Amino acid sequence: MGIVFCSEPELHQPAMIVGWPGIGNIGVLTVDNLRQQVEAEELGEIEPWDYFYPNKVIIRDGVLHDLEFPTSKFYYKKLADRDLLLFIGEEQPSGRGRMYAEGGKAYEMANQVLDVAEKFGCRRIYTSGAAVALTHHSLRSRVWSVATERRLLSEMKSYTNAFLMSEVEGRQNIGNITGLNGLLIGVAKKRGFEGVCLMGEIPDYLSRVPFPYPKASQSVLEVLAAILGISVDMTAFDDMIDQMEDLIANVLRQFPREIRERVEQRKQEAQPEVITEEDEEWIKEHIDDFFQGGGGDKA
Amino acid sequence: MDEKIHFSARPELRNPTMIVGWSMDAGRLGWRVTDYLVRKLGGQAFCEIEPADFFPLNGVTIINDIVFFPESRFYACPEKDLVVFRSTPPSYEWYQFLSLILDVAQDYCHVREIYTVGSMIAMGAHTAPRQFFGTMGSPELKMELSGYNLTREMDFETPPGGRPTLNSFFLWAAKRRGIPSANLWIPIPFYLVSADDPEAYRGVLDFLSDRLRLGLDLTELDEQAGLQNEKIDQIRAAHPEIDSIIGKLERGLRLGEGEGEKLAKEVGDFLREAGNESSSG
Numbered sequence A: 001m002g003i004v005f006c007s008e009p010e011l012h013q014p015a016m017i018v019g020w021p022g023i024g025n026i027g028v029l030t031v032d033n034l035r036q037q038v039e040a041e042e043l044g045e046i047e048p049w050d051y052f053y054p055n056k057v058i059i060r061d062g063v064l065h066d067l068e069f070p071t072s073k074f075y076y077k078k079l080a081d082r083d084l085l086l087f088i089g090e091e092q093p094s095g096r097g098r099m100y101a102e103g104g105k106a107y108e109m110a111n112q113v114l115d116v117a118e119k120f121g122c123r124r125i126y127t128s129g130a131a132v133a134l135t136h137h138s139l140r141s142r143v144w145s146v147a148t149e150r151r152l153l154s155e156m157k158s159y160t161n162a163f164l165m166s167e168v169e170g171r172q173n174i175g176n177i178t179g180l181n182g183l184l185i186g187v188a189k190k191r192g193f194e195g196v197c198l199m200g201e202i203p204d205y206l207s208r209v210p211f212p213y214p215k216a217s218q219s220v221l222e223v224l225a226a227i228l229g230i231s232v233d234m235t236a237f238d239d240m241i242d243q244m245e246d247l248i249a250n251v252l253r254q255f256p257r258e259i260r261e262r263v264e265q266r267k268q269e270a271q272p273e274v275i276t277e278e279d280e281e282w283i284k285e286h287i288d289d290f291f292q293g294g295g296g297d298k299a
Numbered sequence B: 001m002d003e004k005i006h007f008s009a010r011p012e013l014r015n016p017t018m019i020v021g022w023s024m025d026a027g028r029l030g031w032r033v034t035d036y037l038v039r040k041l042g043g044q045a046f047c048e049i050e051p052a053d054f055f056p057l058n059g060v061t062i063i064n065d066i067v068f069f070p071e072s073r074f075y076a077c078p079e080k081d082l083v084v085f086r087s088t089p090p091s092y093e094w095y096q097f098l099s100l101i102l103d104v105a106q107d108y109c110h111v112r113e114i115y116t117v118g119s120m121i122a123m124g125a126h127t128a129p130r131q132f133f134g135t136m137g138s139p140e141l142k143m144e145l146s147g148y149n150l151t152r153e154m155d156f157e158t159p160p161g162g163r164p165t166l167n168s169f170f171l172w173a174a175k176r177r178g179i180p181s182a183n184l185w186i187p188i189p190f191y192l193v194s195a196d197d198p199e200a201y202r203g204v205l206d207f208l209s210d211r212l213r214l215g216l217d218l219t220e221l222d223e224q225a226g227l228q229n230e231k232i233d234q235i236r237a238a239h240p241e242i243d244s245i246i247g248k249l250e251r252g253l254r255l256g257e258g259e260g261e262k263l264a265k266e267v268g269d270f271l272r273e274a275g276n277e278s279s280s281g
Helices: A023-038 A103-119 A150-157 A180-190 A214-228 A235-254 A257-269 A277-292 B026-040 B094-108 B139-147 B166-176 B198-212 B219-238 B240-250 B259-280
Strands: A003-005 A015-019 A041-046 A056-060 A063-068 A072-077 A084-089 A124-133 A143-147 A162-164 A194-203 B005-007 B017-022 B044-049 B061-063 B066-068 B072-077 B082-087 B113-122 B133-136 B181-189
Touching: A003 A103, A015 A023, A015 A103, A015 A180, A015 A214, A023 A084, A023 A124, A023 A194, A023 A214, A023 A235, A041 A103, A063 B133, A063 B166, A084 A103, A103 A180, A124 A180, A124 A214, A143 A150, A143 A214, A150 A162, A150 A194, A180 A194, A194 A214, A214 A235, A235 A257, B005 B094, B017 B026, B017 B166, B026 B072, B026 B082, B026 B113, B026 B181, B026 B198, B044 B094, B082 B094, B094 B166, B113 B166, B113 B198, B133 B139, B139 B181, B166 B181, B181 B198, B198 B219, B219 B240, B219 B259, B240 B259
Parallel strands: A015 A084, A015 A124, A124 A194, A143 A162, B017 B082, B017 B113, B113 B181
Antiparallel strands: A003 A041, A041 A072, A056 A063, A072 A084, A143 A194, B005 B044, B044 B072, B061 B066, B072 B082, B133 B181
């Protein structure tokens, strides 16, 4: 498995921002939006066939024309103050039939991403993902952060709407970040990179719905823009959020009445802090029942 | 060679053709065709791929009291200079698995061509003339196959949300190595998928026998196909509703709601019962 480069730019200590799909596709949406806004150029890609099952065959006039795989691409942008390296994975490598990457394949891909970071002189890596939270979809998503080193935490706390994971109400000091958005930060630490994972809040009752959750991506992008010192246009996310309103309303309509009432209660109180642990357990249990019963297929 | 490949014999092969069949395509067509070739041509297993990296191995599957365990074996038929590969489709590490097959094909067997056998579910009637399709890895092989009863002009793109077949992945991997290869696709009427379709594998074997000069006597399959058609005629005579549904398919009409399911169930049940009776008698 190799990395094929289509360009070899000179970059000055770029920051690398990485996204793979996950809950609400929060990370990958964030990075892709940033890629479009800064008009990043393609740098190269990881050869896919050893990681993925193909997703499309094209046959023309009886002859195999092409076989397409999920892409894992690098992009770059030279900015006035800071250069950027971006990585977008269309899928997490599917090891042993699990939803999120783990084990040897995931570790290998994480190392390949970091090989590119190292090659271009990058020392700091950002990943992003979902923070499943006891919040309501009408509320602004907060951004939880974790880092590879204690000294990075005070910097992260200084950004508007950013919180340390341990500061979030009701959370213990211990947690985990599933899949490559988490694993990459671990491997980055092992290899001596600075690493930060920014997680946008998604309401617990939407965490198993197969839709993107752009509100969280928007919040993560705001924090990233502040970190990078760039200005970003939120119009695309605003439009997506408007479009998602109807879909979310549809999902909620299919929930049993008691779940809907408890969800709506969060909105009226508008303060996540007042949600009790019993509420959390009750909703988790009943949402699981709802999806296991096939209700999720109707969404 | 790779430790994931285990040789039990080293048959002498000149420049063979390889036929590939998987155990889980519709109607188990590839499995039946490769089984037929191994039986009729006296194929001997000589090599297998170890399962540990490619299958869950978290227990075994039992179907009708019989234990099923993943198998991935190469058989040699030296007299016909033919290699047959029969396998359970891998659950993961697909590219590595396909590469191992191609390592054996290329480095040990020095194959000249590879054909995979697969089926596709068709909405047509079993009485309609069967069309056999080929997807080739190169225009050169397409040209070479022009003298056979094979439709070679297919255009296809995987629809959104779908995934290519393992045979397409295999064809791509073989093409990357420059091995002339083709996928053979045979439509199976949807209501015969759970039962049997001797006419479909007769068609594949007819092509292979002709192309590879195997000299197969397919009379047995002609009889099986004829017998099956008679059985379906019996169902049609006994059940006017089934006759009417098949009649619609024969005239190219759309089926009404639930008609397809009813046809598949009734015909499938009948053929399986008839098969059990004849095998127990």
